[in-house]
Amino acid sequence: MLSQKTRYAIRAMQHLADHYGQGPVQLADIAEAQKIPPKFLTVILSELTRSGLVASQRGKDGGYWLGVPPIDVSYGDLIRIMRGSLALVPCASRYAHERCKNCVEEENCRTRALMLQVRDKTADLLDGINLSDNVEADAYLQAAE
Amino acid sequence: MLSQKTRYAIRAMQHLADHYGQGPVQLADIAEAQKIPPKFLTVILSELTRSGLVASQRGKDGGYWLGVPPIDVSYGDLIRIMRGSLALVPCASRYAHERCKNCVEEENCRTRALMLQVRDKTADLLDGINLSDNVEADAYLQAAE
DNA sequence: ATATTGTCAACTAAAATGCTTGAGTTTAAG
DNA sequence: CTTAAACTCAAGCATTTTAGTTGACAATAT
Numbered sequence: 001m002l003s004q005k006t007r008y009a010i011r012a013m014q015h016l017a018d019h020y021g022q023g024p025v026q027l028a029d030i031a032e033a034q035k036i037p038p039k040f041l042t043v044i045l046s047e048l049t050r051s052g053l054v055a056s057q058r059g060k061d062g063g064y065w066l067g068v069p070p071i072d073v074s075y076g077d078l079i080r081i082m083r084g085s086l087a088l089v090p091c092a093s094r095y096a097h098e099r100c101k102n103c104v105e106e107e108n109c110r111t112r113a114l115m116l117q118v119r120d121k122t123a124d125l126l127d128g129i130n131l132s133d134n135v136e137a138d139a140y141l142q143a144a145e
Numbered sequence: 146m147l148s149q150k151t152r153y154a155i156r157a158m159q160h161l162a163d164h165y166g167q168g169p170v171q172l173a174d175i176a177e178a179q180k181i182p183p184k185f186l187t188v189i190l191s192e193l194t195r196s197g198l199v200a201s202q203r204g205k206d207g208g209y210w211l212g213v214p215p216i217d218v219s220y221g222d223l224i225r226i227m228r229g230s231l232a233l234v235p236c237a238s239r240y241a242h243e244r245c246k247n248c249v250e251e252e253n254c255r256t257r258a259l260m261l262q263v264r265d266k267t268a269d270l271l272d273g274i275n276l277s278d279n280v281e282a283d284a285y286l287q288a289a290e
Numbered sequence: 291a292t293a294t295t296g297t298c299a300a301c302t303a304a305a306a307t308g309c310t311t312g313a314g315t316t317t318a319a320g
Numbered sequence: 321c322t323t324a325a326a327c328t329c330a331a332g333c334a335t336t337t338t339a340g341t342t343g344a345c346a347a348t349a350t
Contacts, residue, residue: 169295171294172295187297187298190296194296201296202296203296203297206294
């Protein structure tokens with residue numbers, strides 16, 4: 001599961017994408033529109049700013065905006081930034097690979113082989129969609145349910 | 146990420162699958178072979194036994210064995226049993242659907258639409274592979290790296 | 291009987307999560 | 321050059337989750 005923080009980050013970024021090119025958006029506005037505790041949002045936006053995806057300006061009339069065009073921010077990147085990895089196990093991560101605790105034999109691990117496949121499929125999807133895609137929620141939701 | 150407990154559960158089940166039809170396997174044997182803390186394994190095997198996937202017998206020469214053929218235990222089921230859901234957000238779960246905390250509008254949520262797709266792809270993969278598949282680790286690992 | 295093996299609720303320590311506090315720093319405008 | 325409006329950020333904190341352990345008990349084969 002994604003943490004609440006990651007989910008807030010996604011919503012905040014969608015909000016910024018929706019206001020791309022319209023100047024700085026203030027934290028309080030994002031917090032209210034997206035129902036995110038304002039003080040917590042400062043932590044989240046700071047992280048995103050440090051990552052380079054978001055730009056900010058302090059002082060009066062300051063605020064936040066996307067540092068790169070929405071089309072260049074994939075959901076995969078977003079989740080990697082907030083969570084560190086897309087994988088279900090550390091040893092199946094591409095960018096943050098780490099040996100699993102108590103692993104018996106990583107080299108020939110059945111679980112790992114499977115989890116690498118899951119990771120790749122997940123990445124295909126999440127890296128293929130970005131903040132400019134206005135995901136056709138209705139269409140997909142209806143087809144799926 | 147999958148919890149350590151879920152990873153142990155997967156390894157324990159693979160172990161039982163490897164010894165399917167060979168009579169009861171004792172907890173201590175599984176624990177040693179799979180490097181799982183024995184007392185923790187009792188918790189895990191109890192859960193799996195209660196779920197019906199594993200059968201057990203007490204007393205001398207007792208132990209555990211798969212309650213159903215390996216081919217009938219998909220990794221998807223296994224993860225659902227241990228973790229509750231395959232989804233990345235509660236509102237994208239099929240079998241354990243739950244409204245996300247602080248959700249703004251589930252009905253028309255971009256994130257949800259996306260996460261439902263991710264969930265479906267993940268499920269396709271994890272439900273399509275089971276304990277009798279001896280995942281061609283080497284082949285896949287080499288192709289991927 | 292007794293040794294062996296699983297069952298299970300309750301407990302615990304440590305880590306992660308979800309926030310808040312509060313003391314800054316920067317900026318625009320008067 | 322003062323002030324109010326914003327962002328910045330390390331530290332702290334309560335709660336929940338995770339990863340186990342303890343210990344008392346139940347069943348079974350010999």
